[in-house]
Amino acid sequence: MKVLFIGGTGVISSECSKLCVENGIDLFLLNRGKSFRTPPAKATIINADIRDSGSTQNAVAGYKFDVVVDWIAFNEEHVKNDFELFKDKTKQYIFISSASAYQKPIPKLPITEETPLANPFWAYSRAKIDCENFLMKMHRENGFPVTIVRPSHTYDETKNPLKVDYLPFHRMKNNKPIIIQDDGNSLWTLTHTKDFAKGFVGLLGNPVTIGEAYNITSDETLTWNEIAKLLAEKAGYDLKIAHIPSEFIRQYDEEWGDGLLGDKAHSVKFDNSKIRNIVPEFNPQIKFTEGAAEIADYYVRRKMNNSVDADLDLLMDKIINDFSNKYRRKTNMKFTRVVFAVLTFLISSSLCLIAQKADVSLKKLQDGNKxxxxxxxxxxxxxxxxxxxxxxxxxxxxxxxxxxxxxxxPEILFDQGIGDLFVIRTAGNILDNIGLGSIEYAVEHLKVPLVVVLGHERCGAVDATVKGGEAPGHIKALVSNIARAVEKARSKKGDLLENSIKQNVDNVVEQIRKSKPILEEFVHEKKIKVIGARYDLDDGAVSFFKTDSH
Ligand SMILES: [Zn+2]
Structure with missing residues (x-):
């Protein structure tokens, strides 16, 4: 099988080049011969610059290939040129797209090849989407034999997932914090090039892959904090992390920020069953604990490529300093590293975004209840x-x-699942300090934008309070708390129990909104929305009360 790689000496492609040659594939590499990675000895080098169509046309004149793979095309112009150059020269054309092209925010995990492509945050991903669209159009209209591959973050020993190369190790060594976006708890997938190559080579010359797209990723997911921890551990350095909101980073470095907001700040997990079905030998084995050891060995023990981007190093210092200064001005609380990490969200998110988040949450509850x-x-x-x-x-x-x-x-009547709702339940849905503390934890630490107080029809706790009389034991505490609502409801027209239930919910909403020092501040700054609601035992419907403030 004759295979042409355009590029073929990059992080991902060089491992694939190696495996191709090992598998007896007749491999040609078209590049400018400038990479520091040495191509396999058995590969035939075609020296040409793919961006210079004329010279490339001459260089490949007379050749026919079973497969052409472009490892370096990243905009529509590039793939248009490829189409013109190779439409009559190959039985398969493989385009290397990107898993970052999948819709952000990600609608549903795991990500399959059917997940829509759309990335409003990152121009890089949008350009890859344009490439895919053009190629699939040529496939439909001209029968151009396209296969699309969407790698996730794929690495070898030279590619540090932290920004960038040797720099994070340099900072650790000098006892400086490294920057991790947001709270560092979003999930990420790192794929070793050796694992990727096995899946990829299985696609070459395989006719069922024409007109199809494939994820090729590992099944392991790690948080960014875990990724940083593993790298520090393997390098033998202490780890200090400065958690900085992605939006804040973007104010200093647009490309870095866009790469976070459009990709790395989103939790991902990929479904690889499609590639497994046609390439059974694809079975990712290399965990990042092993990969981190390779990377640390390369940069720290063998001291390879140890140059430091001094400008970026200074910029990181500035971002960390500016962020902590801004934080200090913003609150009167004593600055501590722990609070610094926990409260990053307070400062980072625009008010508008929070209001939107609360509305999105509310819509999810309404849809689920429907x-x-x-x-x-x-x-x-x-x-x-x-x-x-x-x-x-x-x-x-x-x-x-x-x-x-x-x-x-609540999980049942809002049709939600594990990890969706943070629930506090007491008879009569009332709150003491422990309940308020639980809400504080949820909004401050877990960044939950919406708080719902849900009363219900024929509530026994409220009914007992309406009926009065001596309440035994600790039930007294419940009744005396609800009594304020009942007293207020007595002056209203209509059914006393119904009015008391509604008033009790309103009271708890007020209690949350006025709770000092944390919740009142969150409400005042419109960072959370607190809303009351009533559940109908008979028909199952939740009606949300109108609210004029967040
Ligand atoms: Zn009840």
Whole structure:
């Protein structure tokens, strides 16, 4: 099989070049011969610059290939040129796209090849999408034999997943913090080039792959904090992390920020069943604990490529200093590293974004309740995969305070799953300091934008309070708390129990909004939305109360 690699000496492609030659493939590499990686001895080198169509045309005149792979095309112009150059010269053309092209925010995990492509944040990904669209159009209209590969973050010993190369080790060595975006708890997938190559080479010359796209990634997911920890451990350095919001980083370095907001700041997990089905030998084995050891060995023990980008090093210092100064001005609390990490979100997110997040959360609850009412729950996020996904860290989208009543289970009546709701339940959905502390934790640490207080029809706790009389034991504490709502409701027209239930919810909403020092501040700065609601035991519908403030 005759295979032409355009490029072929990069991080990902050089491992594939090696494996091709080992497998007896007749490999040609078209490049300018400038990479520091040595191509395999058995490969035939065609010296040409692919960006110079004329010279490339001459260089490949007379050749026919079974497969052409362009490792370095990243805009529509590049693939248009490839199409013209190779449309009559190859039985398969493989385009290396990017997993970053998948829609952000990611609609659903795991990411399959069917996940839509759209990335409003990152021009790099949008250009890759343009390439895919052009090539698939040529496939449909002209039968151009395209196969698309979407690698995730693929590395070898030379490619440090932290920004960038030797610099993070240099900073660790000098006792300086490294920057990790946001809280560092989003999930990421790193794939070793050796694992990638096995999947990739299996696609070469395989006719069923024409017109298809493939993920080729490892199945391991790690948080960015874990990635940094492994690298520091293997290098033998102490690790200090400065958690800085992606948006804040972007103010200093647009390209860096866009790469975070459009890619690395989003939790990912990939479904690789499509490639496994046609390439059974693809079975990623290399965990990042092993990969981190290779990278540390390359940069720290063997001291390879140890130059430091001094400008970037200074910029990182400046970002960290500016961020901590801004934080100090913003609050009167004593500055500590722990609080610094926990509260990054406070400063980072624009108010508008938070309001939107609360509305998105509210919509999710409303949609879920509609499904429940209609008897068509989807039971999303109740799978083994979801359990494993959130085992490493929770990111619930709403706090729900509701009654302990066995007929009011929030996950069921909002049709949500594991890791979706942060729930506080007491008889009569009332709050003491422990309840308030739980909400504080959820909004401050877990960044939950929406707090719902959910009362319900014929609530026994409220009913007992309405009926009065001596309450035994600790029930007294419940009744005396709810009594304020009942007293206020007595002056209103209509059903006393219904009015008391509504008033009790309103009271708890007020209690949260005025709770000092944390929740009041969050409400005042419009960083959370607190809203009351009522659950109807008979028809299952949740009605949200109107609210004029967040
Ligand atoms: Zn109740």
């Amino acid at each position: 499904r429940f009412v209609a008897g068509k729950p989807e039971h999303q996020n109740q799978t083994k995969a979801r359990r494993e996904e959130v085992a490493k860290g929770q990111k619930p989208f709403a706090v729900v305070i509701t009654c302990s009543d066995s007929r009011v289970p």
